[in-house]
């Protein structure tokens with residue numbers, strides 16, 4: 001018989017996640033941490049994303065704390081078991097990519113972003129963690145998602 005006594009240990013290492021309503025593989029992570037962005041829904045089209053296609057991301061949510069200069073986002077991308085990228089970005093520098101600029105006042109927001117997924121993306125399983133923080137290190141949001149691109153035939 002296999003012992004399951006290690007299970008509580010294993011689950012304690014995993015970041016706790018909660019699904020976000022909508023048609024996407026994106027979930028909220030680190031849910032034991034207070035987060036100032038509450039996402040009502042996230043939709044991807046197509047879902048799952050496909051190589052060589054334009055991916056449309058639509059998200060809506062409520063922001064309870066203003067976002068100001070100094071906010072940042074830690075991004076981790078895993079490719080299978082390999083850590084492909086760990087990078088910290090200035091959030092205010094990145095916001096023009098989604099047609100927003102700092103400061104962002106609290107309130108309801110809906111945004112749409114189209115990204116082109118290159119044909120050359122290697123097949124495999126990608127897991128992304130994005131943790132956004134205000135200047136004072138309070139958490140704005142933790143998002144995670146896994147996408148698997150199949151082998152090319």
Ligand SMILES: *[C@@H]1O[C@H](CO)[C@@H](O)[C@H](O)[C@H]1NC(C)=O
Pocket residue numbers: 052053054116
């Ligand atoms: C994706 O969008 C770009 C820019 O709008 C467009 O030029 C391109 O043809 C689109 N690609 C596909 C596969 O629809």
